[in-house]
């Protein structure tokens with residue numbers, strides 16, 4: 245077999261010679277995997293999930309909630325919109341709960357259902373299997389045709405089909421890059437930038453070019469290598485799994501010893517060694533060698549083997565979703581100490597996150613003493629000078645009312661008691677607390693701020709120490 249053809253075929257008879265069991269040889273060199281097409285119930289379900297996820301992902305920046313994108317990280321304005329809530333840089337600490345919550349959820353799902361994220365919802369899988377691989381198949385034809393063409397001479401068909409595939413990949417990479425940017429730049433602004441010259445928006449333009457190149461290289465060439473050599477999640481599987489975790493596995497008890505042929509020979513297993521489960525595998529492994537870190541639980545080998553079993557009129561499920569215990573025909577458990585522990589962690593995390601989010605206020609208000617002398621005595625009165633720093637953290641314009649909380653013998657003077665602030669606008673309002681010198685005493689001053697415009701009326705009280713000369717005299 246010629247070298248180009250050998251490079252494209254996973255797990256051939258020359259495996260031992262090249263010392264590899266996946267798309268990586270032992271010397272670290274790569275074998276390009278060209279998985280065969282496969283149909284079946286899991287692939288039908290996956291296609292539906294991919295389509296749904298791509299539609300939701302592309303639609304989210306378009307969907308407006310409360311006049312803002314449903315999800316957007318507006319880097320320029322340092323604001324984060326999340327389903328009607330607006331966060332700014334002062335809320336960065338809440339990201340801790342979002343990230344730890346996502347990690348806990350992933351731990352939990354992994355312990356229960358293995359690498360279901362990798363096979364069904366990871367963007368790498370969704371875009372590769374939902375957009376880029378279908379383009380290749382649609383234009384290039386079946387795996388066999390593509391391999392034959394790749395091993396053959398450079399003729400017009402090879403150039404045209406190869407060029408068309410790459411052109412559509414580039415369009416797809418541009419689409420993914422632009423939607424991705426739509427999560428960071430508002431869509432109206434993005435549309436304006438697309439129509440303007442690149443030199444007028446050189447920074448976003450460079451980002452768009454970099455992302456397009458990155459996505460193009462990843463989805464056209466790097467592919468499964470991202471899961472195998474870059475993604476840390478895949479490397480953690482051995483500590484996240486136990487014998488009751490759901491995996492895609494081969495039933496060795498039922499399948500071995502392998503024997504070719506439709507008629508099942510006495511003492512032989514159900515596996516007919518057709519290699520179909522291997523040629524459909526996007527990471528180029530043989531699931532019959534046991535659970536491997538390269539397996540992304542894509543279920544393609546399940547559908548491939550089920551189709552073979554259907555043809556042989558044998559029961560489906562020689563390769564199936566099951567736990568290691570189930571594959572060894574041992575009792576299965578869903579609830580086990582690991583699940584109890586993760587459930588407890590999730591509950592604690594959810595309670596702390598709920599508490600933290602409930603403490604987040606829709607506006608910031610601080611009473612700050614003005615620099616300089618702590619107080620001024622003038623005309624028999626003691627004056628403390630402050631300013632109220634107000635930040636409207638709501639998505640809409642809000643009116644704030646500044647009210648003194650009753651404090652005997654203290655008069656509050658402010659140039660304005662009503663302030664209107666736009667979304668994330670801030671302002672400093674001077675405020676003077678005046679008390680007669682004869683009654684002056686150091687005590688806490690409390691000022692109430694009410695937000696009266698907007699969806700609900702919220703009030704906050706801010707406090708500062710009111711200073712006075714001891715004994716009420718200078």
Ligand code: SF4
Pocket residue numbers: 494499514515516517518519520521522532548549552562563
């Ligand atoms: S597809 Fe099924 S029968 Fe064919 S080699 Fe794989 S496990 Fe054996």
Ligand code: SF4
Pocket residue numbers: 492521524525526527528529530531538539540541542543544545546
């Ligand atoms: S072994 Fe099966 S489930 Fe795992 S990556 Fe290969 S085809 Fe997908």
